[in-house]
Amino acid sequence: MRRISLWGLSTLAALVFLFSYRTSTGGTTAEVTVAATPAGEGQTFTGQTAQTREGDVQVVITVADGKITSVAVPVYPTGSRRHDEISARAVPELVEATLAAQGADIDSVSGATYTSGGYKQSLQSAIDSAGL
Template sequence: MRRISLWMLSTVAALVLLFSYRTSTGPSPAPATVAATPAGEGQSFSGEVARTQEGDVQVVITVAGGRITSVAVPVYPTGSQRHDEISARAVPELVAATLAAQSADVDSVSGATYTSGGYRESLQSAIDAAGL
Protein backbone atom coordinates (compact mmCIF):
# COMPACT_ATOMS: atom_id res chain seq x y z
CA MET A 1 0.00 0.00 0.00
CA ARG A 2 2.84 2.35 0.83
CA ARG A 3 4.45 1.76 -2.59
CA ILE A 4 1.22 2.56 -4.40
CA SER A 5 0.78 5.81 -2.47
CA LEU A 6 4.37 6.82 -3.20
CA TRP A 7 3.97 5.92 -6.88
CA MET A 8 0.74 7.96 -7.18
CA LEU A 9 2.32 10.95 -5.46
CA SER A 10 5.33 10.77 -7.79
CA THR A 11 3.11 10.52 -10.86
CA VAL A 12 1.00 13.51 -9.83
CA ALA A 13 4.12 15.58 -9.09
CA ALA A 14 5.63 14.67 -12.47
CA LEU A 15 2.41 15.61 -14.29
CA VAL A 16 2.18 18.95 -12.48
CA LEU A 17 5.78 19.75 -13.41
CA LEU A 18 5.24 18.65 -16.99
CA PHE A 19 2.16 20.78 -17.56
CA SER A 20 3.62 23.84 -15.86
CA TYR A 21 6.80 23.81 -17.98
CA ARG A 22 7.12 26.83 -20.29
CA THR A 23 9.25 26.61 -23.40
CA SER A 24 9.18 30.33 -24.15
CA THR A 25 8.17 33.52 -22.41
CA GLY A 26 7.37 35.50 -25.51
CA PRO A 27 7.78 35.82 -29.26
CA SER A 28 11.24 35.21 -30.59
CA PRO A 29 12.94 37.84 -32.72
CA ALA A 30 13.39 37.20 -36.43
CA PRO A 31 16.91 36.61 -37.68
CA ALA A 32 18.49 39.78 -38.98
CA THR A 33 20.98 40.74 -41.63
CA VAL A 34 24.51 41.28 -40.40
CA ALA A 35 26.53 43.77 -42.40
CA ALA A 36 30.17 44.77 -42.09
CA THR A 37 29.99 47.54 -44.70
CA PRO A 38 27.49 50.33 -45.30
CA ALA A 39 24.47 49.46 -47.42
CA GLY A 40 24.87 50.11 -51.11
CA GLU A 41 28.55 49.16 -51.27
CA GLY A 42 29.51 45.95 -53.02
CA GLN A 43 27.54 43.59 -55.21
CA SER A 44 24.84 41.18 -54.00
CA PHE A 45 24.55 37.55 -55.00
CA SER A 46 21.57 35.35 -54.17
CA GLY A 47 22.04 31.69 -53.43
CA GLU A 48 19.57 29.13 -54.69
CA VAL A 49 16.73 28.19 -52.36
CA ALA A 50 17.74 25.05 -50.49
CA ARG A 51 14.87 22.77 -49.58
CA THR A 52 15.21 21.00 -46.21
CA GLN A 53 12.96 18.81 -44.08
CA GLU A 54 12.24 21.79 -41.83
CA GLY A 55 11.68 24.39 -44.56
CA ASP A 56 13.41 26.39 -47.28
CA VAL A 57 16.60 28.41 -46.75
CA GLN A 58 18.07 31.10 -48.99
CA VAL A 59 21.19 33.18 -48.44
CA VAL A 60 22.11 36.49 -50.08
CA ILE A 61 25.68 37.75 -49.76
CA THR A 62 27.23 41.11 -50.53
CA VAL A 63 30.78 41.06 -51.84
CA ALA A 64 33.18 44.00 -51.93
CA GLY A 65 36.88 43.81 -52.61
CA GLY A 66 36.77 40.03 -52.98
CA ARG A 67 35.37 39.55 -49.45
CA ILE A 68 31.93 38.71 -48.11
CA THR A 69 30.90 41.90 -46.36
CA SER A 70 27.33 41.10 -45.41
CA VAL A 71 24.98 38.15 -45.29
CA ALA A 72 21.18 38.19 -45.37
CA VAL A 73 18.87 35.22 -44.94
CA PRO A 74 15.53 36.27 -46.44
CA VAL A 75 14.14 32.72 -46.47
CA TYR A 76 14.45 30.42 -43.46
CA PRO A 77 12.26 27.85 -41.69
CA THR A 78 9.37 29.62 -39.98
CA GLY A 79 5.68 29.23 -39.33
CA SER A 80 5.66 27.55 -35.94
CA GLN A 81 6.99 28.64 -32.57
CA ARG A 82 9.57 25.85 -32.72
CA HIS A 83 10.88 26.88 -36.15
CA ASP A 84 10.92 30.55 -35.18
CA GLU A 85 12.95 29.85 -32.04
CA ILE A 86 15.44 27.62 -33.85
CA SER A 87 15.91 30.10 -36.71
CA ALA A 88 16.23 33.07 -34.36
CA ARG A 89 19.07 31.29 -32.58
CA ALA A 90 20.78 29.56 -35.51
CA VAL A 91 20.76 32.14 -38.31
CA PRO A 92 22.80 34.84 -36.50
CA GLU A 93 25.37 32.21 -35.49
CA LEU A 94 25.66 30.97 -39.08
CA VAL A 95 25.97 34.52 -40.43
CA ALA A 96 28.71 35.42 -37.95
CA ALA A 97 30.58 32.21 -38.77
CA THR A 98 30.33 32.99 -42.49
CA LEU A 99 31.76 36.48 -42.07
CA ALA A 100 34.62 35.04 -40.01
CA ALA A 101 35.37 32.10 -42.33
CA GLN A 102 34.71 33.91 -45.63
CA SER A 103 33.47 30.59 -47.00
CA ALA A 104 30.68 28.05 -46.70
CA ASP A 105 32.89 25.95 -44.44
CA VAL A 106 30.95 26.72 -41.24
CA ASP A 107 29.91 24.35 -38.47
CA SER A 108 26.30 23.33 -37.97
CA VAL A 109 24.43 24.91 -35.10
CA SER A 110 23.41 22.35 -32.51
CA GLY A 111 19.68 21.70 -32.71
CA ALA A 112 19.43 23.24 -36.18
CA THR A 113 21.03 20.56 -38.31
CA TYR A 114 18.64 20.82 -41.28
CA THR A 115 18.64 24.62 -41.26
CA SER A 116 22.45 24.64 -41.07
CA GLY A 117 22.73 22.24 -44.00
CA GLY A 118 20.33 24.27 -46.13
CA TYR A 119 22.16 27.46 -45.17
CA ARG A 120 25.53 26.04 -46.28
CA GLU A 121 24.03 24.76 -49.54
CA SER A 122 22.49 28.12 -50.42
CA LEU A 123 25.56 30.01 -49.24
CA GLN A 124 27.83 27.90 -51.46
CA SER A 125 25.66 28.64 -54.51
CA ALA A 126 25.86 32.39 -53.72
CA ILE A 127 29.65 32.14 -53.33
CA ASP A 128 29.85 30.27 -56.65
CA ALA A 129 27.76 32.97 -58.32
CA ALA A 130 30.11 35.62 -56.92
CA GLY A 131 33.13 33.72 -58.23
CA LEU A 132 34.87 33.61 -54.86
Protein backbone atom coordinates (compact mmCIF):
# COMPACT_ATOMS: atom_id res chain seq x y z
CA MET A 1 0.00 0.00 0.00
CA ARG A 2 2.87 2.31 0.81
CA ARG A 3 4.44 1.79 -2.65
CA ILE A 4 1.16 2.62 -4.38
CA SER A 5 0.84 5.86 -2.41
CA LEU A 6 4.40 6.90 -3.23
CA TRP A 7 3.91 6.01 -6.89
CA GLY A 8 0.67 8.01 -7.05
CA LEU A 9 2.24 11.08 -5.43
CA SER A 10 5.28 10.84 -7.73
CA THR A 11 3.04 10.64 -10.79
CA LEU A 12 0.96 13.59 -9.61
CA ALA A 13 4.09 15.68 -8.97
CA ALA A 14 5.46 14.84 -12.41
CA LEU A 15 2.18 15.84 -14.08
CA VAL A 16 2.06 19.15 -12.22
CA PHE A 17 5.64 19.85 -13.26
CA LEU A 18 4.97 19.01 -16.93
CA PHE A 19 1.83 21.12 -17.21
CA SER A 20 3.46 24.13 -15.55
CA TYR A 21 6.58 24.03 -17.76
CA ARG A 22 7.02 27.13 -19.94
CA THR A 23 8.81 26.77 -23.27
CA SER A 24 9.80 30.41 -23.55
CA THR A 25 11.21 32.85 -21.05
CA GLY A 26 9.78 35.87 -22.84
CA GLY A 27 6.49 37.13 -21.48
CA THR A 28 5.47 39.27 -24.43
CA THR A 29 4.14 38.41 -27.84
CA ALA A 30 6.31 39.68 -30.68
CA GLU A 31 4.83 41.99 -33.25
CA VAL A 32 5.43 41.70 -36.98
CA THR A 33 6.69 44.91 -38.56
CA VAL A 34 6.24 45.35 -42.29
CA ALA A 35 7.24 48.11 -44.67
CA ALA A 36 4.80 50.98 -44.56
CA THR A 37 3.09 52.19 -47.71
CA PRO A 38 3.58 55.94 -48.23
CA ALA A 39 0.20 57.60 -48.69
CA GLY A 40 -0.55 58.58 -52.26
CA GLU A 41 2.64 57.12 -53.74
CA GLY A 42 2.41 54.30 -56.26
CA GLN A 43 -0.35 51.84 -56.95
CA THR A 44 -1.32 49.05 -54.55
CA PHE A 45 -1.89 45.44 -55.61
CA THR A 46 -3.30 42.78 -53.30
CA GLY A 47 -2.27 39.17 -53.76
CA GLN A 48 -4.69 36.30 -53.35
CA THR A 49 -4.83 34.80 -49.88
CA ALA A 50 -2.69 31.66 -49.82
CA GLN A 51 -3.93 28.92 -47.53
CA THR A 52 -1.11 27.03 -45.84
CA ARG A 53 -0.98 24.26 -43.28
CA GLU A 54 -0.03 26.82 -40.61
CA GLY A 55 -2.52 29.54 -41.60
CA ASP A 56 -3.43 32.02 -44.31
CA VAL A 57 -0.94 34.47 -45.82
CA GLN A 58 -1.70 37.54 -47.93
CA VAL A 59 0.69 40.09 -49.40
CA VAL A 60 0.00 43.64 -50.59
CA ILE A 61 2.60 45.43 -52.70
CA THR A 62 2.93 49.04 -53.77
CA VAL A 63 4.44 49.67 -57.18
CA ALA A 64 5.80 52.99 -58.44
CA ASP A 65 7.70 53.48 -61.69
CA GLY A 66 7.72 49.71 -62.33
CA LYS A 67 9.38 48.89 -58.98
CA ILE A 68 8.06 47.37 -55.78
CA THR A 69 8.40 50.22 -53.29
CA SER A 70 6.78 48.62 -50.25
CA VAL A 71 5.32 45.36 -49.05
CA ALA A 72 2.65 44.80 -46.43
CA VAL A 73 1.54 41.47 -45.01
CA PRO A 74 -1.91 42.01 -43.47
CA VAL A 75 -2.62 38.28 -43.12
CA TYR A 76 -0.10 35.80 -41.72
CA PRO A 77 -0.17 32.78 -39.38
CA THR A 78 -0.92 33.93 -35.84
CA GLY A 79 -2.92 32.96 -32.80
CA SER A 80 -0.40 30.94 -30.84
CA ARG A 81 2.93 31.83 -29.31
CA ARG A 82 4.69 29.54 -31.81
CA HIS A 83 3.01 31.14 -34.84
CA ASP A 84 3.62 34.64 -33.49
CA GLU A 85 7.33 33.96 -32.94
CA ILE A 86 7.80 32.39 -36.38
CA SER A 87 5.91 35.20 -38.15
CA ALA A 88 7.76 37.90 -36.20
CA ARG A 89 11.03 36.49 -37.50
CA ALA A 90 10.04 35.34 -40.99
CA VAL A 91 7.80 38.11 -42.34
CA PRO A 92 10.36 40.96 -42.06
CA GLU A 93 13.01 38.75 -43.71
CA LEU A 94 10.62 37.91 -46.56
CA VAL A 95 9.68 41.58 -47.03
CA GLU A 96 13.34 42.63 -47.11
CA ALA A 97 14.17 39.89 -49.62
CA THR A 98 11.25 40.96 -51.83
CA LEU A 99 12.36 44.58 -51.91
CA ALA A 100 15.94 43.52 -52.71
CA ALA A 101 14.96 41.00 -55.42
CA GLN A 102 12.09 43.07 -56.83
CA GLY A 103 10.19 39.83 -57.37
CA ALA A 104 9.02 36.54 -55.93
CA ASP A 105 12.23 34.65 -56.65
CA ILE A 106 13.38 34.70 -53.03
CA ASP A 107 14.62 32.08 -50.57
CA SER A 108 12.37 30.58 -47.93
CA VAL A 109 13.09 31.43 -44.32
CA SER A 110 14.47 28.48 -42.39
CA GLY A 111 11.93 27.20 -39.87
CA ALA A 112 9.07 28.98 -41.64
CA THR A 113 8.63 26.80 -44.70
CA TYR A 114 4.83 26.96 -44.88
CA THR A 115 4.67 30.70 -44.18
CA SER A 116 7.39 31.33 -46.79
CA GLY A 117 5.56 29.24 -49.38
CA GLY A 118 2.27 31.02 -48.78
CA TYR A 119 4.02 34.39 -48.83
CA LYS A 120 5.67 33.67 -52.19
CA GLN A 121 2.40 32.39 -53.66
CA SER A 122 0.47 35.51 -52.60
CA LEU A 123 3.35 37.76 -53.64
CA GLN A 124 3.44 36.24 -57.13
CA SER A 125 -0.32 36.82 -57.41
CA ALA A 126 0.17 40.52 -56.51
CA ILE A 127 3.07 40.83 -58.96
CA ASP A 128 0.97 39.26 -61.71
CA SER A 129 -1.83 41.75 -60.96
CA ALA A 130 0.68 44.58 -61.24
CA GLY A 131 1.92 43.27 -64.57
CA LEU A 132 5.54 43.16 -63.47
